[in-house]
Amino acid sequence: METYEVQSEALGYGIYNCHKQILSPTAWQAGVGDKFEDYILPGEEGPVIIEVLNLKENYVAAGDRALAVGDRIAAYPLTDCLGHSRLVGIPLTPDVRMAVLAAAPGGSQQIICNLVSMDTGLEITSGLGAGIIVNFKTTMEASVNAINPALQWTSGDGGDSIFVVNHGGVWWFAGTGASRTNNCFCNEA
Protein backbone atom coordinates (compact mmCIF):
# COMPACT_ATOMS: atom_id res chain seq x y z
CA MET A 1 0.00 0.00 0.00
CA GLU A 2 1.29 3.44 -0.93
CA THR A 3 0.22 7.05 -0.45
CA TYR A 4 -0.81 9.27 -3.37
CA GLU A 5 -1.60 12.99 -3.46
CA VAL A 6 -4.43 14.32 -5.62
CA GLN A 7 -3.47 16.85 -8.31
CA SER A 8 -6.58 17.00 -10.48
CA GLU A 9 -9.57 15.03 -11.66
CA ALA A 10 -8.78 12.37 -14.28
CA LEU A 11 -11.59 10.55 -16.02
CA GLY A 12 -14.32 11.37 -13.55
CA TYR A 13 -16.07 8.53 -11.74
CA GLY A 14 -13.81 9.08 -8.73
CA ILE A 15 -10.51 8.68 -10.59
CA TYR A 16 -7.85 11.26 -9.82
CA ASN A 17 -4.48 12.26 -11.27
CA CYS A 18 -2.06 11.82 -8.40
CA HIS A 19 1.56 12.04 -7.40
CA LYS A 20 3.00 9.05 -5.53
CA GLN A 21 4.32 10.00 -2.10
CA ILE A 22 7.18 8.67 -0.03
CA LEU A 23 7.92 9.18 3.65
CA SER A 24 10.26 12.08 4.13
CA PRO A 25 13.61 11.25 5.77
CA THR A 26 12.80 13.98 8.29
CA ALA A 27 9.32 12.65 9.05
CA TRP A 28 10.29 11.21 12.41
CA GLN A 29 11.99 14.37 13.59
CA ALA A 30 10.37 16.47 16.28
CA GLY A 31 7.57 18.80 15.34
CA VAL A 32 7.98 18.72 11.57
CA GLY A 33 4.94 19.34 9.41
CA ASP A 34 4.30 17.26 6.32
CA LYS A 35 5.50 13.66 6.67
CA PHE A 36 5.53 12.88 2.94
CA GLU A 37 7.15 14.23 -0.18
CA ASP A 38 6.69 13.58 -3.90
CA TYR A 39 8.31 10.37 -5.08
CA ILE A 40 10.41 10.95 -8.17
CA LEU A 41 11.26 7.96 -10.30
CA PRO A 42 14.94 7.47 -11.19
CA GLY A 43 15.61 9.27 -14.45
CA GLU A 44 12.59 11.56 -14.10
CA GLU A 45 12.87 15.27 -13.37
CA GLY A 46 9.64 15.46 -11.45
CA PRO A 47 6.82 13.33 -10.14
CA VAL A 48 4.77 11.49 -12.74
CA ILE A 49 0.99 11.50 -12.86
CA ILE A 50 -0.63 8.26 -11.73
CA GLU A 51 -4.36 7.56 -11.86
CA VAL A 52 -5.97 6.39 -8.61
CA LEU A 53 -9.59 5.43 -7.96
CA ASN A 54 -11.15 6.63 -4.70
CA LEU A 55 -13.11 3.54 -3.62
CA LYS A 56 -15.61 5.74 -1.79
CA GLU A 57 -16.64 7.19 -5.15
CA ASN A 58 -16.61 4.08 -7.31
CA TYR A 59 -20.36 4.21 -7.76
CA VAL A 60 -20.58 7.92 -8.50
CA ALA A 61 -21.29 8.73 -12.13
CA ALA A 62 -21.53 12.47 -11.92
CA GLY A 63 -21.57 15.36 -9.53
CA ASP A 64 -19.06 17.17 -7.37
CA ARG A 65 -15.90 15.22 -6.64
CA ALA A 66 -15.28 14.32 -3.03
CA LEU A 67 -11.56 15.11 -3.02
CA ALA A 68 -9.64 18.31 -3.47
CA VAL A 69 -6.16 19.26 -4.59
CA GLY A 70 -3.65 18.12 -1.97
CA ASP A 71 -5.85 15.37 -0.49
CA ARG A 72 -4.18 12.01 -0.10
CA ILE A 73 -5.25 8.45 -0.85
CA ALA A 74 -3.79 5.24 0.57
CA ALA A 75 -3.93 2.94 -2.44
CA TYR A 76 -2.86 -0.49 -3.64
CA PRO A 77 -2.80 -2.21 -7.05
CA LEU A 78 -5.85 -4.22 -8.05
CA THR A 79 -6.12 -6.21 -11.27
CA ASP A 80 -9.28 -5.83 -13.32
CA CYS A 81 -10.99 -8.61 -15.26
CA LEU A 82 -8.89 -7.85 -18.36
CA GLY A 83 -5.65 -8.14 -16.45
CA HIS A 84 -4.94 -4.41 -16.18
CA SER A 85 -3.35 -3.33 -12.95
CA ARG A 86 -5.16 -0.35 -11.44
CA LEU A 87 -4.57 1.65 -8.28
CA VAL A 88 -7.52 1.87 -5.90
CA GLY A 89 -7.65 3.24 -2.39
CA ILE A 90 -9.31 5.09 0.43
CA PRO A 91 -8.90 8.82 1.06
CA LEU A 92 -6.84 9.99 4.02
CA THR A 93 -9.20 12.89 4.67
CA PRO A 94 -12.12 12.95 7.11
CA ASP A 95 -15.57 12.55 5.58
CA VAL A 96 -16.71 15.74 7.30
CA ARG A 97 -14.55 18.66 6.28
CA MET A 98 -14.50 22.42 6.37
CA ALA A 99 -15.67 24.73 3.59
CA VAL A 100 -15.99 28.49 3.24
CA LEU A 101 -18.94 30.27 1.67
CA ALA A 102 -17.96 31.72 -1.72
CA ALA A 103 -21.27 33.48 -2.34
CA ALA A 104 -24.09 35.00 -0.34
CA PRO A 105 -26.88 32.62 0.68
CA GLY A 106 -29.84 33.10 -1.61
CA GLY A 107 -33.41 31.96 -1.94
CA SER A 108 -32.56 28.33 -2.64
CA GLN A 109 -31.30 25.40 -0.61
CA GLN A 110 -27.79 25.55 -2.04
CA ILE A 111 -24.69 27.67 -1.49
CA ILE A 112 -21.47 27.79 -3.49
CA CYS A 113 -18.45 27.13 -1.29
CA ASN A 114 -14.72 26.48 -1.46
CA LEU A 115 -13.26 23.52 0.41
CA VAL A 116 -10.49 24.14 2.91
CA SER A 117 -7.32 22.36 1.81
CA MET A 118 -6.04 19.49 3.94
CA ASP A 119 -2.61 20.32 2.56
CA THR A 120 -2.38 24.02 3.39
CA GLY A 121 -5.33 24.70 5.66
CA LEU A 122 -6.35 27.51 3.33
CA GLU A 123 -9.47 28.02 1.22
CA ILE A 124 -9.12 26.47 -2.25
CA THR A 125 -10.04 29.17 -4.74
CA SER A 126 -9.30 27.37 -8.00
CA GLY A 127 -9.17 23.83 -9.33
CA LEU A 128 -10.47 20.72 -7.63
CA GLY A 129 -12.26 21.71 -4.41
CA ALA A 130 -13.18 25.24 -5.48
CA GLY A 131 -16.75 26.27 -6.27
CA ILE A 132 -18.51 23.21 -4.89
CA ILE A 133 -22.29 23.35 -4.51
CA VAL A 134 -23.34 22.59 -0.93
CA ASN A 135 -26.91 21.40 -0.46
CA PHE A 136 -28.93 21.93 2.69
CA LYS A 137 -31.62 19.87 4.34
CA THR A 138 -33.69 22.58 5.98
CA THR A 139 -36.80 22.32 8.08
CA MET A 140 -40.03 23.46 6.41
CA GLU A 141 -38.09 23.69 3.13
CA ALA A 142 -36.67 27.04 4.13
CA SER A 143 -34.13 28.68 1.85
CA VAL A 144 -30.59 29.15 3.09
CA ASN A 145 -31.01 32.88 3.64
CA ALA A 146 -33.66 32.20 6.29
CA ILE A 147 -32.17 29.51 8.48
CA ASN A 148 -30.28 29.02 11.68
CA PRO A 149 -27.29 29.24 11.54
CA ALA A 150 -27.61 32.53 9.67
CA LEU A 151 -24.71 32.23 7.26
CA GLN A 152 -22.97 35.33 5.97
CA TRP A 153 -20.89 36.25 2.97
CA THR A 154 -19.70 39.66 1.87
CA SER A 155 -17.31 40.56 -0.91
CA GLY A 156 -15.03 42.33 1.53
CA ASP A 157 -14.98 39.94 4.48
CA GLY A 158 -15.52 36.66 2.68
CA GLY A 159 -17.76 33.92 4.00
CA ASP A 160 -18.57 31.96 7.12
CA SER A 161 -17.10 28.51 7.55
CA ILE A 162 -19.31 25.44 7.58
CA PHE A 163 -18.78 21.68 7.77
CA VAL A 164 -19.76 19.60 4.75
CA VAL A 165 -19.87 15.96 3.69
CA ASN A 166 -19.97 14.36 0.22
CA HIS A 167 -22.57 11.66 -0.30
CA GLY A 168 -22.70 10.06 -3.73
CA GLY A 169 -21.22 13.04 -5.53
CA VAL A 170 -23.34 15.60 -3.71
CA TRP A 171 -22.01 17.94 -1.04
CA TRP A 172 -24.25 18.39 1.96
CA PHE A 173 -24.22 20.74 4.92
CA ALA A 174 -23.20 18.45 7.78
CA GLY A 175 -25.47 18.52 10.76
CA THR A 176 -29.07 18.24 11.67
CA GLY A 177 -31.60 19.93 9.43
CA ALA A 178 -30.88 23.63 9.40
CA SER A 179 -33.80 25.19 11.20
CA ARG A 180 -36.08 27.76 9.65
CA THR A 181 -36.12 30.92 11.74
CA ASN A 182 -37.39 34.47 11.63
CA ASN A 183 -34.54 35.52 13.95
CA CYS A 184 -37.00 37.36 16.17
CA PHE A 185 -35.16 37.13 19.47
CA CYS A 186 -31.78 38.14 18.25
CA ASN A 187 -33.05 41.22 16.43
CA GLU A 188 -34.47 42.68 19.61
CA ALA A 189 -32.80 45.90 20.61
Place this chain on the structure above:
Amino acid sequence: MSEVDRKIAQLEWEIEGLKGEMGRSPLRIEPPGPVLLANVSEFYLFEALSVTESNGIYTCNTQTAFGLFGAPTAEVLNLFESQTVEEDYEPALAAGDRMMAFQTSNAAGTPHWVGVPLTPAVRMARLVAPPDASQEVLCNLVSCEGVERMSGLGSGITVHFKITRDKELNQWNIPNSSPRLVEGEYIFVENLRGVWWKAQTSQCAKSCICNYS
Protein backbone atom coordinates in the same frame (compact mmCIF):
# COMPACT_ATOMS: atom_id res chain seq x y z
CA MET B 1 -30.00 -39.52 -6.88
CA SER B 2 -32.63 -37.69 -4.90
CA GLU B 3 -31.86 -34.64 -2.80
CA VAL B 4 -32.24 -36.75 0.38
CA ASP B 5 -29.87 -39.43 -0.92
CA ARG B 6 -27.37 -36.81 -1.95
CA LYS B 7 -27.48 -35.22 1.51
CA ILE B 8 -27.03 -38.63 3.20
CA ALA B 9 -24.05 -39.40 1.01
CA GLN B 10 -22.54 -36.03 1.85
CA LEU B 11 -22.97 -36.62 5.60
CA GLU B 12 -21.53 -40.15 5.40
CA TRP B 13 -18.54 -38.78 3.55
CA GLU B 14 -18.00 -36.15 6.24
CA ILE B 15 -18.37 -38.73 9.04
CA GLU B 16 -15.77 -40.96 7.45
CA GLY B 17 -13.45 -38.01 7.27
CA LEU B 18 -13.97 -37.15 10.93
CA LYS B 19 -13.32 -40.75 12.03
CA GLY B 20 -9.89 -40.73 10.51
CA GLU B 21 -8.92 -37.15 11.21
CA MET B 22 -5.65 -38.07 13.00
CA GLY B 23 -2.83 -37.69 10.56
CA ARG B 24 -5.11 -36.65 7.75
CA SER B 25 -5.55 -33.48 5.87
CA PRO B 26 -8.52 -31.37 6.92
CA LEU B 27 -11.71 -32.80 5.49
CA ARG B 28 -12.83 -29.66 3.78
CA ILE B 29 -10.45 -27.07 2.51
CA GLU B 30 -11.98 -23.71 1.83
CA PRO B 31 -11.06 -22.58 -1.66
CA PRO B 32 -9.15 -19.32 -1.78
CA GLY B 33 -11.62 -16.50 -2.26
CA PRO B 34 -11.06 -13.21 -4.01
CA VAL B 35 -8.41 -11.29 -2.12
CA LEU B 36 -8.74 -7.53 -2.12
CA LEU B 37 -5.79 -6.79 0.10
CA ALA B 38 -3.14 -9.04 -1.31
CA ASN B 39 -0.87 -8.59 1.68
CA VAL B 40 -3.35 -8.51 4.52
CA SER B 41 -0.85 -10.27 6.77
CA GLU B 42 1.36 -7.18 6.57
CA PHE B 43 -1.16 -5.18 8.58
CA TYR B 44 -0.92 -5.11 12.35
CA LEU B 45 -3.00 -3.59 15.09
CA PHE B 46 -1.58 -0.92 17.36
CA GLU B 47 -3.07 0.86 20.37
CA ALA B 48 -2.11 4.47 21.03
CA LEU B 49 -0.43 5.18 24.38
CA SER B 50 1.04 8.64 23.91
CA VAL B 51 2.16 11.01 21.18
CA THR B 52 5.81 11.52 20.35
CA GLU B 53 7.46 14.87 19.76
CA SER B 54 6.76 14.50 16.05
CA ASN B 55 3.25 15.50 14.96
CA GLY B 56 0.97 12.58 14.20
CA ILE B 57 3.38 9.88 15.39
CA TYR B 58 2.25 7.85 18.37
CA THR B 59 3.91 5.45 20.75
CA CYS B 60 1.70 2.39 20.59
CA ASN B 61 1.21 -1.00 22.14
CA THR B 62 1.38 -3.74 19.59
CA GLN B 63 -1.82 -5.74 19.59
CA THR B 64 -0.37 -9.21 19.21
CA ALA B 65 -0.07 -11.88 21.86
CA PHE B 66 3.69 -11.69 22.19
CA GLY B 67 4.47 -8.18 20.98
CA LEU B 68 5.91 -7.48 17.59
CA PHE B 69 9.41 -8.66 16.73
CA GLY B 70 10.07 -8.74 20.48
CA ALA B 71 9.28 -5.04 20.92
CA PRO B 72 6.46 -4.16 23.34
CA THR B 73 5.84 -0.77 21.72
CA ALA B 74 6.33 0.85 18.34
CA GLU B 75 6.05 4.33 16.85
CA VAL B 76 3.27 4.62 14.29
CA LEU B 77 2.34 7.56 12.03
CA ASN B 78 -1.38 8.22 11.72
CA LEU B 79 -1.72 8.81 7.96
CA PHE B 80 -4.68 11.11 8.60
CA GLU B 81 -2.25 13.44 10.37
CA SER B 82 0.54 13.41 7.81
CA GLN B 83 -0.26 17.01 6.80
CA THR B 84 -0.59 18.54 10.27
CA VAL B 85 0.75 21.98 11.02
CA GLU B 86 3.38 22.54 13.65
CA GLU B 87 1.77 25.37 15.59
CA ASP B 88 -1.01 24.53 18.05
CA TYR B 89 -0.86 20.87 17.06
CA GLU B 90 -3.12 18.60 19.09
CA PRO B 91 -3.13 14.85 18.46
CA ALA B 92 -6.21 13.36 16.80
CA LEU B 93 -6.10 10.12 18.77
CA ALA B 94 -6.88 9.38 22.40
CA ALA B 95 -5.28 6.80 24.63
CA GLY B 96 -6.64 3.40 23.71
CA ASP B 97 -7.50 4.31 20.12
CA ARG B 98 -6.32 1.72 17.64
CA MET B 99 -4.65 1.90 14.26
CA MET B 100 -4.29 -0.67 11.51
CA ALA B 101 -0.74 -0.16 10.30
CA PHE B 102 1.86 -1.50 7.92
CA GLN B 103 5.53 -0.93 7.44
CA THR B 104 6.93 1.28 4.71
CA SER B 105 10.32 2.80 4.02
CA ASN B 106 11.17 6.46 3.85
CA ALA B 107 13.22 8.05 1.08
CA ALA B 108 16.41 7.05 2.88
CA GLY B 109 15.33 3.41 3.10
CA THR B 110 14.53 3.42 6.82
CA PRO B 111 11.42 1.36 7.65
CA HIS B 112 8.60 2.98 9.62
CA TRP B 113 5.08 2.01 10.69
CA VAL B 114 2.23 4.00 9.15
CA GLY B 115 -1.48 3.35 9.54
CA VAL B 116 -5.06 4.50 9.61
CA PRO B 117 -7.11 4.93 12.78
CA LEU B 118 -9.98 2.60 13.57
CA THR B 119 -11.95 5.41 15.19
CA PRO B 120 -14.60 7.65 13.63
CA ALA B 121 -13.37 11.07 12.53
CA VAL B 122 -16.27 12.82 14.26
CA ARG B 123 -16.28 11.94 17.94
CA MET B 124 -17.76 13.03 21.24
CA ALA B 125 -16.17 15.36 23.76
CA ARG B 126 -17.27 16.89 27.08
CA LEU B 127 -16.72 20.49 28.11
CA VAL B 128 -14.51 20.53 31.20
CA ALA B 129 -14.47 24.29 31.65
CA PRO B 130 -17.09 27.02 31.28
CA PRO B 131 -16.88 28.75 27.90
CA ASP B 132 -15.31 32.20 28.18
CA ALA B 133 -15.53 35.09 25.74
CA SER B 134 -13.46 33.34 23.09
CA GLN B 135 -13.97 30.87 20.27
CA GLU B 136 -12.39 27.90 22.00
CA VAL B 137 -13.13 25.74 25.00
CA LEU B 138 -11.38 22.99 26.93
CA CYS B 139 -12.79 19.46 26.54
CA ASN B 140 -12.04 15.81 27.25
CA LEU B 141 -12.51 13.29 24.46
CA VAL B 142 -14.80 10.35 25.00
CA SER B 143 -12.97 7.15 24.16
CA CYS B 144 -14.29 4.56 21.76
CA GLU B 145 -15.31 2.50 24.80
CA GLY B 146 -17.50 5.40 25.89
CA VAL B 147 -15.21 6.52 28.72
CA GLU B 148 -14.19 10.15 29.13
CA ARG B 149 -10.41 10.58 29.02
CA MET B 150 -9.63 12.38 32.29
CA SER B 151 -5.86 12.25 31.88
CA GLY B 152 -3.22 11.60 29.25
CA LEU B 153 -3.82 11.48 25.53
CA GLY B 154 -7.33 12.78 24.72
CA SER B 155 -7.80 14.89 27.85
CA GLY B 156 -7.70 18.67 27.96
CA ILE B 157 -8.04 19.25 24.25
CA THR B 158 -8.79 22.74 22.97
CA VAL B 159 -11.85 22.74 20.72
CA HIS B 160 -12.20 25.65 18.32
CA PHE B 161 -15.56 26.97 17.17
CA LYS B 162 -16.71 28.38 13.83
CA ILE B 163 -19.39 30.95 14.62
CA THR B 164 -21.46 32.82 12.07
CA ARG B 165 -20.65 36.48 11.88
CA ASP B 166 -23.08 39.26 12.68
CA LYS B 167 -21.83 42.82 12.43
CA GLU B 168 -24.63 44.17 14.60
CA LEU B 169 -23.85 41.87 17.49
CA ASN B 170 -20.09 42.03 16.95
CA GLN B 171 -19.53 39.35 19.60
CA TRP B 172 -18.27 36.21 17.99
CA ASN B 173 -17.66 34.03 21.00
CA ILE B 174 -19.13 30.89 22.50
CA PRO B 175 -21.24 32.50 25.26
CA ASN B 176 -22.91 34.60 22.56
CA SER B 177 -23.70 31.74 20.22
CA SER B 178 -26.25 29.03 19.83
CA PRO B 179 -26.45 26.25 20.94
CA ARG B 180 -25.84 27.53 24.44
CA LEU B 181 -23.14 25.46 26.08
CA VAL B 182 -22.12 25.15 29.71
CA GLU B 183 -19.46 23.11 31.45
CA GLY B 184 -20.24 19.40 31.47
CA GLU B 185 -22.15 19.29 28.21
CA TYR B 186 -21.24 17.11 25.25
CA ILE B 187 -20.42 18.22 21.73
CA PHE B 188 -19.21 16.50 18.57
CA VAL B 189 -15.71 17.37 17.47
CA GLU B 190 -13.31 16.59 14.65
CA ASN B 191 -9.56 16.96 14.25
CA LEU B 192 -8.51 18.66 11.00
CA ARG B 193 -4.77 19.04 10.40
CA GLY B 194 -3.99 18.80 14.11
CA VAL B 195 -6.67 21.23 15.29
CA TRP B 196 -9.88 20.20 17.06
CA TRP B 197 -13.06 21.80 15.74
CA LYS B 198 -16.64 21.64 16.88
CA ALA B 199 -18.06 19.71 13.93
CA GLN B 200 -20.88 22.14 13.26
CA THR B 201 -21.05 25.90 12.80
CA SER B 202 -22.60 27.77 15.73
CA GLN B 203 -25.04 30.63 15.33
CA CYS B 204 -23.94 34.03 16.57
CA ALA B 205 -26.72 35.15 18.92
CA LYS B 206 -27.09 37.64 21.72
CA SER B 207 -28.18 35.97 24.92
CA CYS B 208 -31.36 38.01 24.98
CA ILE B 209 -33.64 35.39 26.47
CA CYS B 210 -31.31 34.31 29.22
CA ASN B 211 -30.56 37.89 30.18
CA TYR B 212 -34.23 38.59 30.96
CA SER B 213 -34.03 36.65 34.22
